[in-house]
Amino acid sequence: xxxxxxxxxxxxxxxxxxxxxxxxxxxxxxxxxxxxxxxxxxxxxxxxxxxxxxxxxxxxxxxxxxxxxxxxxxxxxxxxxxxxxxxxxxxxxxxxxxxxxxxxxxxxxxxxxxxxxxxxxxxxxxxxxxxxxxxxxxxxxxxxxxxxxxxxxxxxxxxxxxxxxxxxxxxxxxxxxxxxxxxxxxxxxxxxxxxxxxxxxxxxxxxxxxxxxxxxxxxxxxxxxxxxxxxxxxxxxxxxxxxxxxxxxxxxxxxxxxxxxxxxxxxxxxxxxxxxxxxxxxxxxxxxxxxxxxxxxxxxxxxxxxxxxxxxxxxxxxxxxxxxxxxxxxxxxxxxxxxxxxxxxxxxxxxxxxxxxxxxxxxxxxxxxxxxxxxxxxxxxxxxxxxxxxxxxxxxxxxxxxxxxxxxxxxxxxxxxxxxxxxxxxxxxxxxxxxxxxxxxxxxxxxxxxx
Amino acid sequence: xxxxxxxxxxxxxxxxxxxxxxxxxxxxxxxxxxxxxxxxxxxxxxxxxxxxxxxxxxxxxxxxxxxxxxxxxxxxxxxxxxxxxxxxxxxxxxxxxxxxxxxxxxxxxxxxxxxxxxxxxxxxxxxxxxxxxxxxxxxxxxxxxxxxxxxxxxxxxxxxxxxxxxxxxxxxxxxxxxxxxxxxxxxxxxxxxxxxxxxxxxxxxxxxxxxxxxxxxxxxxxxxxxxxxxxxxxxxxxxxxxxxxxxxxxxxxxxxxxxxxxxxxxxxxxxxxxxxxxxxxxxxxxxxxxxxxxxxxxxxxxxxxxxxxxxxxxxxxxxxxxxxxxxxxxxxxxxxxxxxxxxxxxxxxxxxxxxxxxxxxxxxxxxxxxxxxxxxxxxxxxxxxxxxxxxxxxxxxxxxxxxxxxxxxxxxxxxxxxxxxxxxxxxxxxxxxxxxxxxxxxxxxxxxxxx
Numbered sequence: 001x002x003x004x005x006x007x008x009x010x011x012x013x014x015x016x017x018x019x020x021x022x023x024x025x026x027x028x029x030x031x032x033x034x035x036x037x038x039x040x041x042x043x044x045x046x047x048x049x050x051x052x053x054x055x056x057x058x059x060x061x062x063x064x065x066x067x068x069x070x071x072x073x074x075x076x077x078x079x080x081x082x083x084x085x086x087x088x089x090x091x092x093x094x095x096x097x098x099x100x101x102x103x104x105x106x107x108x109x110x111x112x113x114x115x116x117x118x119x120x121x122x123x124x125x126x127x128x129x130x131x132x133x134x135x136x137x138x139x140x141x142x143x144x145x146x147x148x149x150x151x152x153x154x155x156x157x158x159x160x161x162x163x164x165x166x167x168x169x170x171x172x173x174x175x176x177x178x179x180x181x182x183x184x185x186x187x188x189x190x191x192x193x194x195x196x197x198x199x200x201x202x203x204x205x206x207x208x209x210x211x212x213x214x215x216x217x218x219x220x221x222x223x224x225x226x227x228x229x230x231x232x233x234x235x236x237x238x239x240x241x242x243x244x245x246x247x248x249x250x251x252x253x254x255x256x257x258x259x260x261x262x263x264x265x266x267x268x269x270x271x272x273x274x275x276x277x278x279x280x281x282x283x284x285x286x287x288x289x290x291x292x293x294x295x296x297x298x299x300x301x302x303x304x305x306x307x308x309x310x311x312x313x314x315x316x317x318x319x320x321x322x323x324x325x326x327x328x329x330x331x332x333x334x335x336x337x338x339x340x341x342x343x344x345x346x347x348x349x350x351x352x353x354x355x356x357x358x359x360x361x362x363x364x365x366x367x368x369x370x371x372x373x374x375x376x377x378x379x380x381x382x383x384x385x386x387x388x389x390x391x392x393x394x395x396x397x398x399x400x401x402x403x404x405x406x407x408x409x410x411x412x413x414x415x416x417x418x419x420x421x422x423x424x425x426x427x428x429x430x431x432x433x434x435x436x437x438x439x440x441x442x443x444x445x446x447x448x449x450x451x
Numbered sequence: 452x453x454x455x456x457x458x459x460x461x462x463x464x465x466x467x468x469x470x471x472x473x474x475x476x477x478x479x480x481x482x483x484x485x486x487x488x489x490x491x492x493x494x495x496x497x498x499x500x501x502x503x504x505x506x507x508x509x510x511x512x513x514x515x516x517x518x519x520x521x522x523x524x525x526x527x528x529x530x531x532x533x534x535x536x537x538x539x540x541x542x543x544x545x546x547x548x549x550x551x552x553x554x555x556x557x558x559x560x561x562x563x564x565x566x567x568x569x570x571x572x573x574x575x576x577x578x579x580x581x582x583x584x585x586x587x588x589x590x591x592x593x594x595x596x597x598x599x600x601x602x603x604x605x606x607x608x609x610x611x612x613x614x615x616x617x618x619x620x621x622x623x624x625x626x627x628x629x630x631x632x633x634x635x636x637x638x639x640x641x642x643x644x645x646x647x648x649x650x651x652x653x654x655x656x657x658x659x660x661x662x663x664x665x666x667x668x669x670x671x672x673x674x675x676x677x678x679x680x681x682x683x684x685x686x687x688x689x690x691x692x693x694x695x696x697x698x699x700x701x702x703x704x705x706x707x708x709x710x711x712x713x714x715x716x717x718x719x720x721x722x723x724x725x726x727x728x729x730x731x732x733x734x735x736x737x738x739x740x741x742x743x744x745x746x747x748x749x750x751x752x753x754x755x756x757x758x759x760x761x762x763x764x765x766x767x768x769x770x771x772x773x774x775x776x777x778x779x780x781x782x783x784x785x786x787x788x789x790x791x792x793x794x795x796x797x798x799x800x801x802x803x804x805x806x807x808x809x810x811x812x813x814x815x816x817x818x819x820x821x822x823x824x825x826x827x828x829x830x831x832x833x834x835x836x837x838x839x840x841x842x843x844x845x846x847x848x849x850x851x852x853x854x855x856x857x858x859x860x861x862x863x864x865x866x867x868x869x870x871x872x873x874x875x876x877x878x879x880x881x882x883x884x885x886x887x888x889x890x891x892x893x894x895x896x897x898x899x900x901x902x
Contacts, residue, residue, distance in 0.1 A: 100707040100795075140710060169700040171707075171794075185707045248882065249620040256551040256622075256636045259591060264715070343622075343793070343884070344551075431699065432883055433794070 019206035039120035065268025085259030091270035099140035115203035123391025124295040131220040164189035176338030210449035228441035238328035311395035314356030470657040490571035516719025536710030542721035550591035566654040574842025575746040582671035615640035627789030661900035679892035689779040762846035765807030
């Protein structure tokens with residue numbers, strides 16, 4: 001079989017585009033559905049809420065009240081004090097995890113078409129528990145062996161030079177509301193050697209993966225993040241409303257005016273939150289809770305464990321409004337500041353929030369475009385699915401992801417902090433770290449799946 | 452006078468290139484030299500070291516021992532605990548300043564040639580006290596008026612939309628060894644309206660500024676940083692050794708393997724350092740001291756003040772080794788981790804260190820390429836000048852900046868953490884935040900001044 005040897009990004013994009021049109025060479029969609037249902041039922045999983053005091057291997061630091069692991073690794077739950085330039089400040093619990101993990105997708109040609117090696121992976125916070133993850137999803141603690149568990153399957157393709165050709169390798173941020181400065185390495189590598197079969201893994205074309213992106217709670221957050229970084233053909237983007245340079249200068253201006261100050265503080269002392277036996281909760285019941293779970297699974301690196309998770313108090317919505325401008329599709333992005341974001345603000349969907357947080361709030365506190373999002377229905381919903389956020393850190397944290405066509409009658413005004421951009425402009429920024437937040441990346445992956 | 456209206460980056464680069472060949476329309480080099488000598492002597496400056504207890508408006512926080520200003524603004528001196536993936540950890544004092552300031556250069560055409568509006572500015576830590584700064588150099592505290600001093604001249608060109616056309620606006624990092632996550636906004640704006648004259652300001656062409664970059668301690672750090680962001684013609688770079696994509700993926704890999712963990716701790720508790728009446732010092736006399744000064748000046752926003760400064764224990768060296776590869780000039784960059792860097796590592800000169808820190812150290816602790824740098828002399832020194840670092844935070848902190856031609860006989864090997872790149876590749880990265888550190892930016896500005 002002749003292999004393409006061209007290494008340029010356009011040529012790569014064409015190869016992924018071909019995969020996005022191709023049926024699977026190894027597994028039909030029906031066969032996948034059967035396999036995946038089997039994986040969901042193959043092992044006996046049990047995840048249950050336990051009291052915070054029931055955590056094993058984790059303890060409350062006597063000085064600070066922070067939740068820490070006995071090894072000093074994995075992550076900690078601490079307090080964060082946030083001050084912004086507007087007279088607004090608050091405290092909240094936050095997950096601190098400074099190490100960089102790998103979200104790695106291996107691809108390989110079968111019958112001349114790129115296939116993606118997906119893993120059926122159980123995470124305790126996932127809806128449905130088992131979802132499709134990238135080939136490898138490993139914290140640094142995992143892959144340097146702190147957990148004393150089994151070696152991670154296929155890890156070498158991502159860490160050993162020469163075992164693969166690296167196509168994508170870029171740091172991207174994760175949830176700014178729940179993590180402090182968290183990011184992971186999003187990798188795509190091409191493998192040419194024979195890959196041993198494994199019951200938890202399957203090879204799918206990009207077309208097959210995109211079919212699953214249209215379903216609820218099948219493709220996990222890490223996979224959606226990596227999929228957003230798949231090189232795309234430049235296509236006929238035509239003329240964007242703003243040049244790339246203008247967008248970068250605008251984002252600098254937004255960041256400089258915001259003056260976000262973040263400081264870790266003892267979890268025990270944070271105001272506005274209280275601790276009961278089973279959770280740390282906001283005094284008004286808003287935002288999220290810190291809870292504890294006990295999990296047992298047959299096919300994870302270690303057999304059973306307990307850990308803290310963040311459980312939001314309701315389902316969120318993350319939505320892009322979209323309309324053509326001069327015939328070219330544009331998305332309305334906002335430069336969104338969140339408590340734990342690494343550098344003040346990142347590009348986010350038009351609307352991104354938990355509506356429950358605004359129940360009973362005065363109009364001036366309601367986020368912009370909430371009404372437009374709640375009113376959308378029918379064919380205006382070009383993409384509409386419910387997806388789980390990182391099931392290793394969050395408990396049943398789901399967002400309804402929507403791309404909403406608002407048509408050429410929708411005003412072109414750009415409120416402060418908002419800009420109309422093309423999907424291609426966002427994808428170009430994904431070659432650099434920390435421009436596009438994780439919710440916007442999920443939507444970009446979803447947008448690729450729109451037929 | 453016809454004004455060019457083309458807004459593209461190449462056209463802009465050509466206009467700056469023309470300025471880099473032009474004599475001054477307003478001031479000859481001799482006239483500048485006279486004016487600058489006058490500014491250095493015009494006001495009565497006095498800066499003297501005082502005991503730490505002599506600071507006014509600043510106090511030691513009773514809980515932490517941190518040095519803080521009574522307003523809670525400007526900056527603080529705190530403790531930093533650093534852990535890296537290698538078994539290496541330490542504590543040190545660090546300057547914490549989360550707000551984003553403006554380093555702003557206004558440019559305007561005279562006789563069809565762009566001129567740069569430079570300011571003769573006194574900073575207490577500068578060698579020579581008065582150096583040439585950009586048009587505006589303002590912390591957020593300055594420009595929102597926390598200091599209750601005079602308004603900042605020409606600030607509106609950088610903060611009021613419509614007063615200028617923004618050509619460059621990008622966040623760039625500052626010294627990672629002395630600042631935690633510090634960055635400023637580097638701006639270049641084009642003005643077309645009449646600009647009122649002011650005795651501390653002068654208009655120079657880029658050629659005139661570059662002449663001054665070849666002298667010691669005239670162009671201050673903030674000006675060098677902004678000058679490194681001046682758009683350059685792409686020129687005939689030819690083929691670089693690595694593609695831009697390869698460089699970004701390599702940097703991701705370096706960051707992911709390093710595992711830098713930073714945590715603010717009380718200044719009072721840091722190990723390896725001690726406090727006397729006049730300074731906080733490293734127990735072995737290495738690295739730097741935290742000192743206090745009293746300054747009085749006629750033309751600064753406030754008439755006189757005291758403040759802490761960081762005083763390094765010796766002069767540093769920052770040097771790029773350069774050689775042609777396939778006829779194309781390349782620089783050897785390192786991905787350098789420093790205590791306070793925002794995201795693990797940034798691209799730095801081949802060598803960047805205080806040689807005094809390694810006096811008496813065993814060979815394995817000597818930084819790479821120290822011998823090559825110390826041996827360089829004569830025509831191999833394509834650029835060689837001593838420059839001051841930020842005189843508002845550092846006391847007589849100088850580096851010898853060198854670009855050293857090593858010739859085609861020099862090995863092309865790239866030790867771990869090093870890569871050969873073209874100057875054009877570094878300049879392209881300067882359109883994004885936090886890729887190129889402040890010492891490398893000073894050298895890029897200097898390289899532009901090489902005849």
